[in-house]
Amino acid sequence: MDKQTSDFYFYASGYFLLACAVIVLSTTNTGVGQITSAPKVVKPLLCFNVESDELRTSDTEQGCMAPEESLGISPIIHSEVRPTQLDRTFEVRFLAAQAAAKLAGFNIRITSGFRSQQLQERLFNDAVKKYGSEKEASKWVLPKDISHHPWGIAIDVNYPGDRKAVKWLEENGSSFGLCRVYLNEWWHFEPVIAPGEPCPPMMANALESLPTVETAEVK
Ligand SMILES: [Zn+2]
Incomplete structure (x- = not known):
């Protein structure tokens, strides 16, 4: 070259x-x-002022300022680690719904929220005695490993008590990301949707919520 x-x-x-x-x-x-x-446009975020009970819309992902807390933008699923209390975002959703219910003339309150695994086990064992089998009991009380109460993502509202007020929550809860999930339990609510999304069709009972394998294990 x-x-x-x-x-x-x-x-x-x-x-x-x-x-x-x-x-x-x-x-x-x-x-x-x-x-x-x-900047990434996200759906409006609901911020609840936990001191003044005011609900505000924010158009940014991190638009809630103290003492406001976010209602979140997705369904709430349980963490890997066992909690010791109710999921805080779930609790804030309920507080916001409670404030709105009050304005509409209804009083709603959590009568059973977070449960320890020991308590859930006791409730399940009592239910097995009452209903005669683990399968029948599971339609009302799930075993401690599966129930969403010890995972901090299930609440019972006004039970046993004012069912009419809970009807308000059933009809309006989706705005706050709260849904009644079982046809046989008017009092049981879970944060299974993002606020503003429609609630999924209700399941007949808690037994129906179990994966097939677990259903087979519960006799
Ligand atoms: Zn429940």
């Missing part, structure tokens, strides 16, 4: 690498530009 030819290849490869760099950088910059110039 003579000098002219090797110079040509030297410069040509240099320009080629430069062109590649420009393309890579401009692509990267465009990506960054898109993120910074157009």
Whole structure:
């Protein structure tokens, strides 16, 4: 290869690498530009002022300011670690619903929320005695490992008590991400949706909520 030819290849490869760099950088910059110039638009976030009972809409993901707390933007599922109390976002959803119910003339309150596994086990054993089998009992009280009460994501409202007020929650709870989930339990609510989404059809009873394998285990 003579000098002219090797110079040509030297410069040509240099320009080629430069062109590649420009393309890579401009692509990267465009990506960054898109993120910074157009913030992710999220659905309105509901912020509940836990001191004044006021509910406010925010159009940004982190728009709740103390003493406001967020009602969250998705269904609430249980954590990996066993909790020791009710999920706080779930509790805030209930507080917001409770304030709205009060304005409508209804009093709702949690009569059973978080339960220890020991308590759930005792309630389940009592139910087995009452209903005669684990399967029948599970239509009303689930075993401690499965029930959503010890996971802090289930509440019983006004039970046993003012059923009419709970009807208000059944009809209006979806605005706060709260749903009645079982046809046989008018008092039991869970945060299974994002606030504002429609509640799913109710299951006949708690036994129906068990995965097939677990249903087979419960006799
Ligand atoms: Zn319950």
